[in-house]
Amino acid sequence: MTLQITLEKQLGEINLDIDLNLQETGITALFGRSGAGKTSIINLIAGLEKPDAGKILIGDRVVFDAARNINLPPQKRQIGYVFQGSRLFPHYTVKGNLNYGRRHKDPESLNTIAELLGIEQLLHRYPAALSGGEQQRVAIGRALLSNPAMLLMDEPLASLDEPRKKELFPYIEQLAKEINIPIIYVSHSLDELLRLADQMVLIDQGRVIRHGEVADIWNSEAMLPWQPEQDISVILEACIREHSSRYSMSCLALGDRLSLWTPFIDAPVASRVRMRIHARDISLVRQPAEQSSIRNVIPVSVVDMTSTDNTSACLITLRAGQHILKSSISRWAAEELAIHPGEQLFAQIKGGSISRNDQVANLQPSNAFLIAR
Ligand SMILES: Nc1ncnc2c1ncn2[C@@H]1O[C@H](COP(=O)(O)OP(=O)(O)OP(=O)(O)O)[C@@H](O)[C@H]1O
Numbered sequence: 001m002t003l004q005i006t007l008e009k010q011l012g013e014i015n016l017d018i019d020l021n022l023q024e025t026g027i028t029a030l031f032g033r034s035g036a037g038k039t040s041i042i043n044l045i046a047g048l049e050k051p052d053a054g055k056i057l058i059g060d061r062v063v064f065d066a067a068r069n070i071n072l073p074p075q076k077r078q079i080g081y082v083f084q085g086s087r088l089f090p091h092y093t094v095k096g097n098l099n100y101g102r103r104h105k106d107p108e109s110l111n112t113i114a115e116l117l118g119i120e121q122l123l124h125r126y127p128a129a130l131s132g133g134e135q136q137r138v139a140i141g142r143a144l145l146s147n148p149a150m151l152l153m154d155e156p157l158a159s160l161d162e163p164r165k166k167e168l169f170p171y172i173e174q175l176a177k178e179i180n181i182p183i184i185y186v187s188h189s190l191d192e193l194l195r196l197a198d199q200m201v202l203i204d205q206g207r208v209i210r211h212g213e214v215a216d217i218w219n220s221e222a223m224l225p226w227q228p229e230q231d232i233s234v235i236l237e238a239c240i241r242e243h244s245s246r247y248s249m250s251c252l253a254l255g256d257r258l259s260l261w262t263p264f265i266d267a268p269v270a271s272r273v274r275m276r277i278h279a280r281d282i283s284l285v286r287q288p289a290e291q292s293s294i295r296n297v298i299p300v301s302v303v304d305m306t307s308t309d310n311t312s313a314c315l316i317t318l319r320a321g322q323h324i325l326k327s328s329i330s331r332w333a334a335e336e337l338a339i340h341p342g343e344q345l346f347a348q349i350k351g352g353s354i355s356r357n358d359q360v361a362n363l364q365p366s367n368a369f370l371i372a373r
Pocket residue numbers: 010011012013014032033034035036037038039040041188
């Protein structure tokens with residue numbers, strides 16, 4: 001099943017003009033600045049607003065086609081929607097909320113979804129007696145129990161504090177693995193992109209700037225505006241080659257003979273992981289030191305270097321096998337080392353600098369992620 005979305009809509013000053021083909025499963029993040037048009041896109045897909053022109057196809061089901069005057073109302077589109085706030089009915093219990101609008105209130109699917117979201121113990125409580133994270137899990141459950149062909153989530157974590165956000169990540173990841181429908185997830189959080197998204201669509205001024213794999217876009221120039229100079233990073237995706245239980249570290253295969261040691265990742269050898277590596281944690285040398293505390297000394301070639309006169313730092317883009325790395329060093333050091341594009345150098349990466357929050361372990365080739373705890 002594919003998802004084809006062509007939309008045009010004048011939104012005040014912004015002319016929304018979108019043409020997207022989305023994957024059938026997994027999470028696609030709609031990412032962009034405030035006011036870029038993300039919520040408008042999912043409201044148009046859900047049928048809460050009407051496009052000026054375009055067509056929306058879920059598989060072979062046409063839910064909107066301006067040319068043929070087809071415009072199914074939201075309840076006929078088979079689309080689940082999770083909003084920023086949970087929007088639960090306060091006078092219904094959790095169970096009542098989950099069953100709301102369900103024609104066939106079979107307890108089996110309710111129990112399955114409740115278990116998936118860890119809300120089995122909450123079924124008889126009222127929303128007022130739930131935490132923000134629990135309320136959002138119920139809201140997700142309610143959307144799923146409408147048996148949707150696709151799920152839209154508009155910043156579902158935005159109203160939660162950091163600990164609650166972290167509490168919800170594993171549920172959303174698990175959900176993406178268990179349910180076989182596409183999820184469109186609106187966000188402007190890099191952490192959510194790193195942890196949850198398989199694909200991303202970068203939106204600006206109502207247009208699609210980039211659409212593709214998260215790592216490809218994250219590592220491109222298009223994402224630099226979202227990364228403060230001190231916090232520039234790349235996403236690296238690779239398979240676990242081995243573990244060292246003695247030192248509590250894991251080794252990622254970057255290529256035939258290229259390895260990266262990181263703090264231990266609780267996932268099997270050969271499984272794929274995603275890792276955020278900060279440019280500030282990579283230094284460069286012409287020759288590896290004979291004795292060094294740094295475990296990762298990786299041969300790289302210089303792809304590109306940028307610096308501005310008014311900053312002291314120089315950002316150097318590097319290639320290690322198939323992987324992109326970025327190093328932020330001082331302009332002084334860059335000049336002294338006389339670094340130029342095309343040169344071969346060695347990147348030193350302190351394994352310990354990669355925190356647990358920067359690691360995501362993926363147990364399936366389908367990009368379904370499990371957080372490395
Ligand atoms: N019905 C409308 N009529 C006119 N302008 C609108 C309408 N809906 C949205 N807009 C404008 O379109 C732009 C995009 O809004 P939208 O809410 O889709 O952005 P967003 O990317 O979701 O932003 P945020 O991240 O802040 O939620 C905004 O400038 C908004 O003011």
